[in-house]
Each structure stands twice: as structure tokens, then as C-alpha cells.
Amino acid sequence: xxxxxxxxxxxxxxxxxxxxxxxxxxxxxxxxxxxxxxxxxxxxxxxxxxxxxxxxxxxxxxxxxxxxxxxxxxxxxxxxxxxxxxxxxxxxxxxxxxxxxxxxxxxxxxxxxxxxxxxxxxxxxxxxxxxxxxxxxxxxxxxxxxxxxxxxxxxxxxxxxxxxxxxxxxxxxxxxxxxxxxxxxxxxxxxxxxxxxxxxxxxxxxxxxxxxxxxxxxxxxxxxxxxxxxxxxxxxxxxxxxxxxxxxxxxxxxxxxxxxxxxxxxxxxxxxxxxxxxxxxxxxxxxxxxxxxxxxxxxxxxxxxxxxxxxxxxxxxxxxxxxxxxxxxxxxxxxxxxxxxxxxxxxxxxxxxxxxxxxxxxxxxxxxxxxxxxxxxxxxxxxxxxxxxxxxxxxxxxxxxxxxxxxxxxxx
Numbered sequence: 001x002x003x004x005x006x007x008x009x010x011x012x013x014x015x016x017x018x019x020x021x022x023x024x025x026x027x028x029x030x031x032x033x034x035x036x037x038x039x040x041x042x043x044x045x046x047x048x049x050x051x052x053x054x055x056x057x058x059x060x061x062x063x064x065x066x067x068x069x070x071x072x073x074x075x076x077x078x079x080x081x082x083x084x085x086x087x088x089x090x091x092x093x094x095x096x097x098x099x100x101x102x103x104x105x106x107x108x109x110x111x112x113x114x115x116x117x118x119x120x121x122x123x124x125x126x127x128x129x130x131x132x133x134x135x136x137x138x139x140x141x142x143x144x145x146x147x148x149x150x151x152x153x154x155x156x157x158x159x160x161x162x163x164x165x166x167x168x169x170x171x172x173x174x175x176x177x178x179x180x181x182x183x184x185x186x187x188x189x190x191x192x193x194x195x196x197x198x199x200x201x202x203x204x205x206x207x208x209x210x211x212x213x214x215x216x217x218x219x220x221x222x223x224x225x226x227x228x229x230x231x232x233x234x235x236x237x238x239x240x241x242x243x244x245x246x247x248x249x250x251x252x253x254x255x256x257x258x259x260x261x262x263x264x265x266x267x268x269x270x271x272x273x274x275x276x277x278x279x280x281x282x283x284x285x286x287x288x289x290x291x292x293x294x295x296x297x298x299x300x301x302x303x304x305x306x307x308x309x310x311x312x313x314x315x316x317x318x319x320x321x322x323x324x325x326x327x328x329x330x331x332x333x334x335x336x337x338x339x340x341x342x343x344x345x346x347x348x349x350x351x352x353x354x355x356x357x358x359x360x361x362x363x364x365x366x367x368x369x370x371x372x373x374x375x376x377x378x379x380x381x382x383x384x385x386x387x388x389x390x391x392x393x394x395x396x397x398x399x400x401x402x403x404x405x406x407x408x409x410x411x412x
Contacts, residue, residue: 003121005030010049012042012068013057013086021112022055022086029117039063043071050077053124058087058094066101073102084123086111092188092216099162099268122161128293128411129159130328130367132403133180134173137300137334137348137370138201145376150405152176153201154299154370156330158411160290164268165191168286168297168330170206176405178210188216189253192267195223196299197283198234207239207246217253224282225259232257260284275322277301278315279347287322293411296323299332299370302346303353310345320361327411329358333368336383348372351383355390358398366391366400367409 009031011022019035026033034049036042039060046054054072056065065085072078084105085098095106105123107116134140134152141151153171160166167174170193181189189211196202211217223231235257236248262284264273271289276282278301285298298319304310323329333354335343340350348370358366368387371380384402391398403409 002029002117003124004053004117007031007053007124008049008051009033009053009055010042010046010051011035011055012039012060012065013037013055014039014060015057018057018109025112025117039065039068043068046072046081047075047078051081053082053084053120055084055086055120058085058089058098066097069098069101069103082123084120104162126161126291127159128161128290128295129408130295130330130411131157131159131177131408132173132369132405133157133177134171134405135369135371135403136171136201137332137372139373140172141373141376145378148377148404149371149380149402152405153205154196155205156297156369158288158295160270160288162268163190164270165189166270166288167191167193169194169196169202169299170204170209171201172205173405174205175208178208180406182210186211187214189214190218191220193219193221194272194286194297195221195231196277196285196297197224197279197281198226199281199300203235203238206235207244212251212253212255215252218255219253220256220258222258222260224261224276224284226282230257231259273322275319278303278310278312285319285322287326294326295328295330295411296326297330298323299330300334300347301332301349303349303357304344305350305353308344316357320357323357323361323363325362326364328365328367328409329361329363330367330369331357332370333383333387334370334372336379336386339372351386352390355387355394355396355400358400359391359394359396363398365409366398368400368402 009026013019014037023033023035040062058065069083082104085103086107088109090108098106107119133155136153140153152173154169155171155173156168158166239248260274262274262276273287275285277285287296332349334348335350337350337352380402387400
């Protein structure tokens, strides 16, 4: 059943044939549809009727779609109404302007097929999707023993509504994501790249992210500066001629850098909060929140067990507060408890401490990543089983998952 069933849809377009076609499509899905060729009359009717969805043409003689959108967003009674432009103009400038006025989506005509309906349904659903492109830590692990979870190092994407794409870390998994984008023919890509820290397994594949070399794309790269060394200098240094044949100046996409500390800021409608983590050097965890849903990305991070020299109760309490009741916690679960005894102080966590953390913080869903390069698929299976057992013993409501490459999860 379509999410559009019983939704009240108002379509404004000065093309009568287009109105008839759109009306037929929505009525076949059980939606209640009103159409209007007059933008002025439609604006007053929309204020009174408060539909669930308004579909606007951009170029109309009485009042163009931009002004209609701007005026609708001034009405508090229409806060819950989704506004989608459906225009023959495909210019990036128009799309950005529409979003700045409060539009929830921008679709380009004709597109009157299943793709159109799917796009509208996604906008109505306000879907947030997490996709994993690499879940390993330290080094890639190729070969037949790592086919289930994949062998690439950390890279995760979170797709928010209104085309807000976030890329978390740039390990070798970002190359797989790059290949996916190229195969899909994605153009005019805008994204935020959040770097946890500049250890090699989190940045070394950024130069292989092909969209950085495509004009028209735009990226902002966020991360912690290290003393006097900025994020731009950190990324540029690994592309120095000594280490890499292509320099950062070869990026053809518009690329910006922003240095972060522990702070809180907004990117469009998404709240971003950062936390300094327990790891050698400067490492940041990220909490991303959108309309009551949240995801926390916390890697690399060492949870020293209570009673050991490195344990810091203040840090533990601060971390619990940071991730408290998050929908999804993506976190470093590198070692088994036995392995950790030999590698304490290396900056990574073991399964028992991660399970305790997730339970105490009342995390809804725990995703364990950053697996040790000496672990293969069967080892990760055992880690997952152990975390689940520990959570069961604590009567925890937290659900635990070990994601694999190219696996996607909805945040609900």
C-alpha cells in the first residue's frame, strides 16, 4: 500500500494536460487530489485546506512557484505540508533556491512514471538511510574469508531528506561508494564529509573518490584540526607529491574545509553535535539529529574497563549522555575481551564494554564496526553473538547488528 493513500494532494500547474496526468496517477493510489491552473486562487485555497502535499510548477503567469512556496512557508498552519516543485527547469540554481525557500523536494519534468511516484513517496516519508561501504579498521582485508562483511575500511553514508548527504570517514570503502555513484550516473552531487580523525584508515581513500574531480559537484569536509595543522593541510599532506601523484589542487569540485572542536551547529535542518573521543590524537564522535531521529557515529574510541588505570568515569558519563537514546549507535567494537587484554591502550574497544555502554545509554540499535584486520567473517559472527548474549543477560532492549558492506538501514 502506498504512503500516499488518503493523503490530501494539491497540484498547481498552468498546463491542463499535466494536471490531468498527475491527478490520475495520485487517484490510482487512493489519494485525494485537487488541481488548479491559477496560482493566485490556489494559494488562498491551500491556506484554507491545509493539504498534506502541494506540487508546484515553477513558471506560472500569475505568481511563480518560488513566491508561492515562500508565502506558504510563512503560514504556521502549513508547517506540516510538504512542498515539491515539479518543473521543466533543471538548473542547479533553481533547485537550491527552491530549497532555501522551504521546499521539500525538486523534481524535473516529465518523469511521469513509477520514478516520479517513488520520489514523491520518499519525500513524504522523510526517509533517513544509513549505508555501509566499509566496516573494517586499520587495514583492508581482502580474500575469501571476508566476503560476508567485506574487506574495506570505514566509510558510512547517511542520506537525509532534501538531498542532504553525509559521508562519514573516507577509508577504502569510499572508493566503493564512488563506484556506486558513477554506475548510477549521479551528477551535481553535494555532500558533507565528516572525518573522525586523520589516521590512515579513515582518510587514505579520499583521493580515490572520483566525484571530487567532477566540476559541478560540491563538498564540505569537516574534521578536527591537530594543533596548528588544519583539516585542509591534513588532507593536502597525504596528496603531497612524495606520497601521491595527484595534488589536492586537481579537485575540480567545489571543495571547502571546516575545522571542528567539541561543538554544536546546524546544517540545513540537521543538528550536528561533536564529542572528543578516547583515542590517540584528536578524534571526534558525531551525533546527527533530524526531527526527533538521531544517529551517533563513535569511532575510534577506547572504553577502559572499570578498575583499570585508563578508566575515566567522567568521560564514560559524558559519552553516555552524548549517545543517550539514540536510534542508531555506530561504534568501534574492534576486539574480543581476550584480544583486548593484549591490546589495551591501542585506542579501541572490546565487546563487553560496548554492550555495557549501549545498554546504559538506552540505545535503540547498536551497529558494531571497525573490526580488527586479523578477524575474518567467522570471528565477526562470534563477536556479534557475544554482544547479543551480553545484552540479553542485562535484559537490554538494545538490538545489535554487525552491518556488512553495501547494507542499508532505515532510521525510524
